[in-house]
Amino acid sequence: MLTKENPKKNLYILSFLNSIYPLSPELKNYLTLKINSRSFEKNEFINKAGEICDCLYLIKKGMVRGYFVSDSSEITTWIDSENEVFTSITGFFRNQRSEEYIQSLENTYCDYLKYEDYKYCLNHFPEMRHINRILLEEYYILAEQRVYLARIPNARKRLEFFMANMKPQIMDRIPRKHLASYLAIRPETLSRLMKDKS
Incomplete structure (x- = not known):
């Protein structure tokens, strides 16, 4: 099943970002033009290994996992749900083909921003740089927990x-x-x- 674009944008991501750091009217206006919404059916692939993921997603409702395949076995590396941001790190930030699959585990509804628009926000809106720093801190905390978990x-x-x-x-x-x-x-x-x- 193909990914479905949602023409009615409720811009859930705006309130999410504003809760992290107050957004200027200018940034809100820009994001209003650039944010889109997508829905994914249960077990639908959002991104496959070998593809470049150029979107940063925020889950409004649903659940998503990342995994890679080793000797025909699927190894789940992360699981995200409501109010969490996900993407393929190498694909989004390095424009490289991903080695992981991203798959919805439930019917999932997301807002998303394309990389070029995200980059524009970082270059032109100081508050987006604050948000980026806070999100990176959160990502590293979660990554640290996953590393610790894997070594128990x-x-x-x-x-x-x-x-x-x-x-x-x-x-x-x-x-x-x-x-x-x-x-x-x-x-x-x-x-x-x-x-x-x-």
Whole structure:
């Protein structure tokens, strides 16, 4: 199924960005012209390995995962949901072909900004540079948590860390096979650990 453009833009991203740092009227006007919306059906690919992702997305509703394929196995590397920003880092910031797939896990609704428009905002609106810095800080904190999670040697402790520190509110929405992959736990081990917790 093809990605669908939404002609009725409610500009959810404007309120999101303004909550991070106040936007000037000029930046609001520019973003109003440049922001678009897209919806993705469950399991639809947003970006595939080998493609360049030139959009920065904000999830209004839904869930998305990033993964790569190794020896025919899918390895989930991140999972994002409402009010989170996602893209292919190498594709968006370096204009390089991505090595990862980005796929919706639910019917997902996003606002997005193209790279050239994002770059224009950084060059012409000081408040966008503040927002960029704050978003980068948040990204690095999440990346640090993922690195820490990946190095916890015990499966039970990895699950406990995830539930305590990352996204406990979306646990029941994540398909078990993708959560198991993200936590580097065999699906049957994850099922047993989840039963022990209930």
